[in-house]
Amino acid sequence: MTSDSVIETFELTKRYGRRGARSVLAVDGVSLSVERGQVFGFLGPNGSGKTTTIGMLAGVVRPTAGSFSLLGATGPRELVAARARVGATLETPNFYPYLSGRDNLRIATAIKGADRARVDECLELVGLADRAGHRFGSYSLGMKQRLSLAATMLNDPELVILDEPANGLDPQGMREIRTIIRDLAGCGTTIFLSSHLLWEVERICSHVAIVRKGRIVASGPVEEIASGDISALVRAEDEMALLEALAGYPDGKGAQRGQEGVIVSLASDDLAALNRYLAGCGIHLSHLARHRQSLEEVFVELTAGDSRTEGGG
Amino acid sequence: MSGSALAQGARTARLAGSVGVLVRIELLKLLKRRIFWVAVVLFALLATMKFATASTAAGGEMAFLLAPPGVWPATLAIPATVGPAFLGLVVIALVAPEFTWRTARQSVIDGLGVERFYAAKCMMILALSALSVVLALVVGLVGAAVGSVEWESAALGAGDVQFLASYTAASLMAGAAALWLACTFRAGAPAMVAFIGYAVAEPIAAAILGGRSELLDVVLSYLPVELAMTLGNRMAHYPEALSGLREMMEIVGMSPPDATAVKGLLIAVHLYAMVLFAAGYATMRYRDL
Numbered sequence: 001m002t003s004d005s006v007i008e009t010f011e012l013t014k015r016y017g018r019r020g021a022r023s024v025l026a027v028d029g030v031s032l033s034v035e036r037g038q039v040f041g042f043l044g045p046n047g048s049g050k051t052t053t054i055g056m057l058a059g060v061v062r063p064t065a066g067s068f069s070l071l072g073a074t075g076p077r078e079l080v081a082a083r084a085r086v087g088a089t090l091e092t093p094n095f096y097p098y099l100s101g102r103d104n105l106r107i108a109t110a111i112k113g114a115d116r117a118r119v120d121e122c123l124e125l126v127g128l129a130d131r132a133g134h135r136f137g138s139y140s141l142g143m144k145q146r147l148s149l150a151a152t153m154l155n156d157p158e159l160v161i162l163d164e165p166a167n168g169l170d171p172q173g174m175r176e177i178r179t180i181i182r183d184l185a186g187c188g189t190t191i192f193l194s195s196h197l198l199w200e201v202e203r204i205c206s207h208v209a210i211v212r213k214g215r216i217v218a219s220g221p222v223e224e225i226a227s228g229d230i231s232a233l234v235r236a237e238d239e240m241a242l243l244e245a246l247a248g249y250p251d252g253k254g255a256q257r258g259q260e261g262v263i264v265s266l267a268s269d270d271l272a273a274l275n276r277y278l279a280g281c282g283i284h285l286s287h288l289a290r291h292r293q294s295l296e297e298v299f300v301e302l303t304a305g306d307s308r309t310e311g312g313g
Numbered sequence: 314m315s316g317s318a319l320a321q322g323a324r325t326a327r328l329a330g331s332v333g334v335l336v337r338i339e340l341l342k343l344l345k346r347r348i349f350w351v352a353v354v355l356f357a358l359l360a361t362m363k364f365a366t367a368s369t370a371a372g373g374e375m376a377f378l379l380a381p382p383g384v385w386p387a388t389l390a391i392p393a394t395v396g397p398a399f400l401g402l403v404v405i406a407l408v409a410p411e412f413t414w415r416t417a418r419q420s421v422i423d424g425l426g427v428e429r430f431y432a433a434k435c436m437m438i439l440a441l442s443a444l445s446v447v448l449a450l451v452v453g454l455v456g457a458a459v460g461s462v463e464w465e466s467a468a469l470g471a472g473d474v475q476f477l478a479s480y481t482a483a484s485l486m487a488g489a490a491a492l493w494l495a496c497t498f499r500a501g502a503p504a505m506v507a508f509i510g511y512a513v514a515e516p517i518a519a520a521i522l523g524g525r526s527e528l529l530d531v532v533l534s535y536l537p538v539e540l541a542m543t544l545g546n547r548m549a550h551y552p553e554a555l556s557g558l559r560e561m562m563e564i565v566g567m568s569p570p571d572a573t574a575v576k577g578l579l580i581a582v583h584l585y586a587m588v589l590f591a592a593g594y595a596t597m598r599y600r601d602l
C-alpha cells in the first residue's frame with residue numbers, strides 16, 4: 001500500500017441478503033486507490049453500487065468480503081477514529097428535523113471533537129448563516145444538501161466523501177454545490193465524489209473510476225480515461241473505398257462510420273503514416289484529425305444498457 | 314506516581330471525556346425534543362394525581378386498610394404501576410426516529426461508532442429511569458409540604474427504599490426492552506405495537522396457562538410483565554402495613570404478591586435488563602445501518 005493513499009480498497013464486496021435468488025451482489029470485488037490531493041469521481045449509473053461502497057468506507061455497511069483502509073486505518077477501532085477525521089455524506093442529508101441547522105452542526109462537532117467556532121464558519125461557507133437558527137425540517141432540498149456539505153467541513157478534514165451531493169437539485173443549486181466543492185478542492189482537501197451524472201463531476205475531477213453493476217470497468221486520471229484508444233477521424237469523398245482501404249491498414253484496429261466521418265482505431269498515433277498509406281491506395285482525405293473520446297462517450301459506452309437492465313440483475 | 318498509575322489515570326480521563334461527549338450530545342438532542350417535555354409533565358401529573366387522591370382517601374375510615382403510612386407509598390403507587398411501560402414508550406419515541414431520520418447512520422459516519430451510539434442510548438435510559446424516580450420523589454416532597462401529611466412520614470423507610478429500587482429496576486428492564494425493539498424495528502409505530510402487544514399478551518397467556526402445575530406457575534411468575542407488575546405492587550413492599558388488605562384478598566380468593574420473593578424477582582429483572590441491552594447491541598452491531 002502506498003503511504004499517500006487516503007482510501008485504498010482491496011476486492012471489496014457486498015452481497016445484500018443471503019446467497020440465493022433474492023440476494024443482490026451490490027459491490028463485486030472493487031479495488032481502488034485514492035491518493036492525497038486527488039478529486040476522485042466515482043461514476044456509475046443508478047444501482048451500480050456507489051452508495052454501498054461508500055457505506056462500507058463509512059462504517060454503516062458491513063463488507064461481505066475484501067478490505068479497505070481509510071487514512072491508513074484498517075482495524076475497527078482505528079477506523080472509528082479515522083472517520084472522525086473524515087467528512088462524509090451518504091445518500092441524503094441526515095439531520096434532526098426538529099433542531100436548527102446550527103444545533104445539528106453542534107452535534108456533529110461534538111462527535112468529531114472539532115472546534116465549536118467552526119460551526120458558524122462552515123455555515124457561512126455554504127451560505128446558510130442567515131437560516132442557521134431555523135429548524136432543519138423547514139429547509140429546502142438545496143439548503144439541506146448545503147448543510148450536509150457544511151457538516152463535512154467541520155473538522156477541516158483531510159478527506160471529504162460525498163455521495164451524489166447535487167442529487168435532485170436544479171441547475172442553480174448544482175452550480176452552487178460545485179462551487180463549494182471546487183473551493184474545498186482548491187484548499188488541497190482530497191475529495192471522493194460519487195455521481196451518476198457525468199457532467200456533474202467531469203469538470204471538477206482529476207481522477208475517475210467508472211463502476212457498473214458493482215465492478216470497476218475503468219479508472220485513472222480523467223485525461224487517460226477520456227482519450228481512451230488512439231483514434232483518428234477521417235473523411236473522404238468515397239466512403240466505401242475509404243472503409244475498404246482502412247480494413248487493410250496494418251496499424252489499424254478497426255474502423256467505424258460515425259456521424260462526422262469514419263473513426264479509425266490505431267495501434268500508434270502516427271497520423272502521417274495513415275495518410276501516406278491511404279494516398280497509396282488512391283484515396284485523398286478531405287479531413288484527418290486525432291479523435292479524442294470525451295469522458296461522456298467512455299461513460300456511455302462502458303455503462304451502455306444499464307438503464308434498461310437496471311434492477312433486473 | 315508510578316507509570317502504570319499514570320497510564321491508568323490517562324485512560325480514566327479519556328473515558329470520562331468520552332462519556333462527557335456522549336452526555337453533551339444526548340442532552341442537546343433531548344432538551345429540545347418536545348415529546349420529552351410532554352412526557353415529563355405527564356409523568357409528574359400522574360404522580361401528583363395519586364398523591365391527591367391518596368391523601369383524601371387517607372382521611373376515610375378504611376384508610377388503615379388501604380394505605381401504608383407515609384408519603385412514598387402514595388406517591389409511588391401510580392408511577393410504579395404504569396411508570397415502566399410509560400418509560401418504555403418514551404424510549405421508543407425518542408430512539409426509533411434516529412433510524413427513520415437516519416441520524417443514527419450519520420452519527421456512525423461522523424465517527425461516533427456503533428458502540429458509542431448505543432452506549433449513549435443506554436446512558437439515556439439510565440438517566441430517564443433516574444429522572445422518573447427523582448420526579449416521583451419531588452412530587453412526594455411537595456405533596457408532603459402542601460398536604461396534610463406530617464413531615465415525619467416523609468422519611469424513607471425500608472419498605473420505601475425497596476419500593477423505589479423495584480420500581481427503578483422495572484423501569485430499566487422496560488427501557489432496555491424498548492431500546493431493543495426500537496433498534497430492531499427501526500421505526501416508532503411497529504416497535505410500540507410490539508411493546509404494547511407483548512405487555513397485553515403476556516398476562517393473557519399467563520392466565521390461560523396458569524394453575525396447571527406448580528412449576529409452570531413459578532416460571533410464569535418470572536415472566537417480565539408479571540415481574541414488573543408484582544414489583545410495582547405496594548403489597549410486596551409493605552406487607553405488615555397492608556396485612557389487613559392481604560387477608561381480605563385471600564378471603565375473596567385473590568392472591569396478594571409474595572413479599573418474601575422480592576429479592577429473587579429483583580435479580581430476575583436485572584438479568585432481563587442485561588439480556589435485553591445485549592440483544593439490542595447485537596442487533597446494532599451485526600446489521601447494516
Ligand SMILES: Nc1ncnc2c1ncn2[C@@H]1O[C@H](COP(=O)(O)OP(=O)(O)O)[C@@H](O)[C@H]1O
Nearest residue numbers: 016024026044045046047048049050051052053
Ligand atoms: N439495504 C439494501 N438491501 C438490499 N439491496 C440493496 C440495499 N441497498 C442497496 N441495494 C441494492 O444494491 C445495488 C446497489 O445499490 P446502491 O449502492 O445504492 O447503488 P448506487 O448508489 O450506485 O445507486 C442496487 O441493486 C440496490 O437495489
Ligand SMILES: [Mg+2]
Nearest residue numbers: 050051091164
Ligand atoms: Mg446511491
